[in-house]
Amino acid sequence: xxxxxxxxxxxxxxxxxxxxxxxxxxxxxxxxxxxxxxxxxxxxxxxxxxxxxxxxxxxxxxxxxxxxxxxxxxxxxxxxxxxxxxxxxxxxxxxxxxxxxxxxxxxxxxxxxxxxxxxxxxxxxxxxxxxxxxxxxxxxxxxxxxxxxxxxxxxxxxxxxxxxxxxxxxxxxxxxxxxxxxxxxxxxxxxxxxxxxxxxxxxxxxxxxxxxxxxxxxxxxxxxx
Numbered sequence: 001x002x003x004x005x006x007x008x009x010x011x012x013x014x015x016x017x018x019x020x021x022x023x024x025x026x027x028x029x030x031x032x033x034x035x036x037x038x039x040x041x042x043x044x045x046x047x048x049x050x051x052x053x054x055x056x057x058x059x060x061x062x063x064x065x066x067x068x069x070x071x072x073x074x075x076x077x078x079x080x081x082x083x084x085x086x087x088x089x090x091x092x093x094x095x096x097x098x099x100x101x102x103x104x105x106x107x108x109x110x111x112x113x114x115x116x117x118x119x120x121x122x123x124x125x126x127x128x129x130x131x132x133x134x135x136x137x138x139x140x141x142x143x144x145x146x147x148x149x150x151x152x153x154x155x156x157x158x159x160x161x162x163x164x165x166x167x168x169x170x171x172x173x174x175x176x177x178x179x180x181x182x183x184x185x186x187x188x189x190x191x192x193x194x195x196x197x198x199x200x201x202x203x204x205x206x207x208x209x210x211x212x213x214x215x216x217x218x219x220x221x222x223x224x225x
Contacts, residue, residue, distance in 0.1 A: 004217055005165035006110035007101075008155045008179075009133075011120055013171030014189050014205075015097050015113070016127060018085065019046075025081035026057065029073060035061030049145075050074050085119060088126035096206035101132045103210050110134050112155035114168070116145055135159050147177030152184060167213065169205070173197065185217060 012018045023042045030037035041060055045053040054074050058065060065073065101111050111133050113120060118139035124130040135158040137151050144150040156166050168179035171189045176197045179186035188198030195201050200216050202208055 002162075002164045004109060004167055004185075004214065006112065006156065006159045006161040007104055007167045007169065007213075008112045008114045008152055008184070009101075010168075010170045010172065010175050010189075011113060011115035011117055011123065014094070014169050015129075016088070016092055016094060016123060018088075018123065021081055021084035024084060025077050026053065028080050029054075029077045030057050030061070033057070033061060033063060033073070035063060050078065082119065082122070085122060085126065088123060090126075090128050093127045093129060094204060094206075096204060096208055098129065098132065100205045100208055100210075101129075105132075105134075107210055109210070110159040110161060112137060112159055114151040114155045115139070116142070116151065146172070146174040147181055149178045149182035152179055152182040156182070156184075167217070170198070171195070187213075187216075 009015055022045070023039065026042065026045065027037045035057055037057060037060065041057075044056050048056065051070065051074055054070055054077070058070075104111050112135040113124070113133045114137050116139045117123070120136060120138035121130070124133070124136070130136075135155055137155045137158065142151045142154060152166070152168055153163065156163050159166075163183040166182075166184040168175070168182070168184045168186045169189055170176050170179055170186060173195065176186050176188055176195060180197065186198045186200075188195030188201040189204060190201070192201035
């Protein structure tokens, strides 16, 4: 790849882990509907839209609702989730995130958030890290879901950096596809056996440095990526 001028970060699973709060919100709703919902069942909802997640839960409970009732349930789940999010603490930012982004900024490299979440600003405010990002692209600014590259291309545009000078940090397969579709170098955050399409996979940002990133990018450049 070319010289690194900007890094774009997904939110959930890269900056903070809000998956547990989604699970608790769905479980609370399922309890109210009289449907058993476990952590194992929750695996079926990963990377799935809110409405499809609800439909999966209804299928698990062999329960049928009208479209109006489904909409009301989806809205109720989001309200429950927001209650949890408003209790997020500063120390819930994932290890290494703050120091890595501060290092980027100290070296003149732009930092953007690229998330489909419409609650991104609320979460960043709760974590007190809004000022870490030069640009925030969230679900209120984009209309196309990953793997469409819209969220990352818009981030690069607002940073005034060409896609080939951008690195994306993602923990989801669809997000990695979006980064590649945008023509950006992609660092997968999580399980290397699952995130096989990423250019590089790391377990997290803890102890990961700009020097590490530049070294990897340099190697990729010589391989023609």
